Amino acid sequence: MMDKVSSAVEAVLFAAGESVPLKRLSLVLGVEEEEISRTVDALHELYESEGRGMRILRLDDKVQMCSAPEHAGLISACLEQRKPPMLSQAALETLAVVAYFQPVTRAYVEQVRGVDSSYSVGMLTERGLIEECGRLEAPGRPAVFRTTDVFLRTMGISRLSELPVLPEVSGGEGLEKIQSAIDKLTKPQETDEISGGETADAPGGEG
Secondary structure, three states: OOOHHHHHHHHHHHHHOOOEEHHHHHHHHOOOHHHHHHHHHHHHHHHHHOOOOEEEEEEOOEEEEEEOHHHHHHHHHHOOOOOOOOOOHHHHHHHHHHHHHOOEEHHHHHHHHOOOOHHHHHHHHHOOOEEEEEEOOOOOOOEEEEEOHHHHHHHOOOOHHHOOOOOOOOHHHHHHHHHHHHHHHHOOOOOOOOOOOOOOOOOOOOO
16 A cells, blocks of 8 residues: 555656656655655556556656556557657767766867767757756856756666766777767667657758
8 A cells, every 4th residue: 555655756746747856855745865765666666566557767866757668659649649750870979979978068079079060969959858057167158968867768777877888988089989889879769759859960061
């Protein structure tokens, strides 16, 4: 039988519709963060073991309720959602650079990739896979970017430390050395969210 804390956590996550920090749940419910964490883990195991249509996901220091992945096709058909086209290779490379070296500026992404990446950075920001997280104290105050909870959820991981190990990068060999990591990073893209991108490279030579 579900206790009051579990019931409250479940209600908040259902109503939120997005990730909620464990610290926020702890503050609002007046319960220690460790207990909230244990409750979330218990709910996760309960939903999995009973094969429910919902799942509880840990996203670093946040938690979110979402639909079970095996029902993605049914949900899309029922809600008449068209599966969006796959991300282009340019976007995937940009996403991989941000994921492994964050927080990074667009200039850093372009240094690693060797091409203009403004279109991909903008598109990935629109899709919610990366976000601006501040600005450098440098001429022009360039924005710096990091991955989001959407990225973690899309990749099916709870924290960035679960990403495939990145080979050592040095000098001008950056893109070549992370190519295998890019392949591993983008391999799990069976979910709808990471498929929500471009069908081709952007105009203006991004490749």
